[in-house]
Amino acid sequence: KQEVTQIPxxxxxxxxxxxxxxxxxxxxxxxxLQWFRQDPGKGLTSLLLIQSSQREQTSGRLxxxxxxxxxxxxxxxxxxxxxxxxxxxxxxxxxxAQKLVFGQGTRLTINP
Amino acid sequence: xxxxxxxxxxxxxxxxxxxxxQCAQDMNHNSMYWYRQDPGMGLRLIYYSxxxxxxxxxxxxxxxxxxxxxxxxxxxxxxxxxPSQTSVYFCASIWGGGAGLAGGNQPQHxxxxxxxxxx
Numbered sequence: 001k002q003e004v005t006q007i008p009x010x011x012x013x014x015x016x017x018x019x020x021x022x023x024x025x026x027x028x029x030x031x032x033l034q035w036f037r038q039d040p041g042k043g044l045t046s047l048l049l050i051q052s053s054q055r056e057q058t059s060g061r062l063x064x065x066x067x068x069x070x071x072x073x074x075x076x077x078x079x080x081x082x083x084x085x086x087x088x089x090x091x092x093x094x095x096x097a098q099k100l101v102f103g104q105g106t107r108l109t110i111n112p
Numbered sequence: 113x114x115x116x117x118x119x120x121x122x123x124x125x126x127x128x129x130x131x132x133x134q135c136a137q138d139m140n141h142n143s144m145y146w147y148r149q150d151p152g153m154g155l156r157l158i159y160y161s162x163x164x165x166x167x168x169x170x171x172x173x174x175x176x177x178x179x180x181x182x183x184x185x186x187x188x189x190x191x192x193x194x195p196s197q198t199s200v201y202f203c204a205s206i207w208g209g210g211a212g213l214a215g216g217n218q219p220q221h222x223x224x225x226x227x228x229x230x231x
Binding site: 031032034036041042043044045046049051089091098099100102103104105 | 116143145152153154155156157160162168170171202204217218219220221222223224225
């Protein structure tokens with residue numbers, strides 16, 4: 001059974017810092033991995049999707065990497081801003097699977 | 113663009129009451145999903161529909177039923193609500209079918225959720 005873990009559960013950093021969020025998964029036979037952002041009281045917004053054959057994806061100040069063999073993904077946020085404050089979730093989709101398995105998220109606070 | 117629309121946004125029920133949560137997407141997506149989100153538990157899949165006319169159980173289906181009314185709409189029904197079903201419910205959709213099929217590497221789109229309290 002696939003399990004996805006995100007550590008830490010919460011992170012607080014000053015504005016302008018570069019930061020890394022971590023995601024680990026137990027079964028390396030994944031089809032893809034997604035990073036989502038969730039604002040309070042809102043649904044999830046997809047940030048980046050990495051296919052199993054890819055090593056990384058970039059969108060603006062965000063860069064997500066994938067190392068299947070070690071069961072890890074990281075989300076790098078450059079030059080953090082207060083507007084980046086949200087909960088970030090990673091989710092993996094297994095080979096042949098319909099569903100996503102989610103981590104519990106990292107609640108990020110960027111302090112002005 | 114509306115995307116995925118859920119109704120209602122909030123609901124309070126008494127134990128034993130029934131209700132249906134509605135979800136509609138306007139992106140011509142094939143697959144639709146219902147999740148629940150609880151503190152400390154993350155998102156857990158309740159039911160999904162890989163295509164119009166099909167539904168399958170997810171991780172936590174007990175106490176729920178679903179209907180894929182047409183390609184756009186996927187409803188979740190609580191027949192006899194219990195306090196343990198107090199949660200935030202999210203509907204999601206994706207264009208493609210299962211992993212390995214066309215569109216399998218498309219991101220899921222989520223609605224804003226229904227906050228359900230059962231007293």
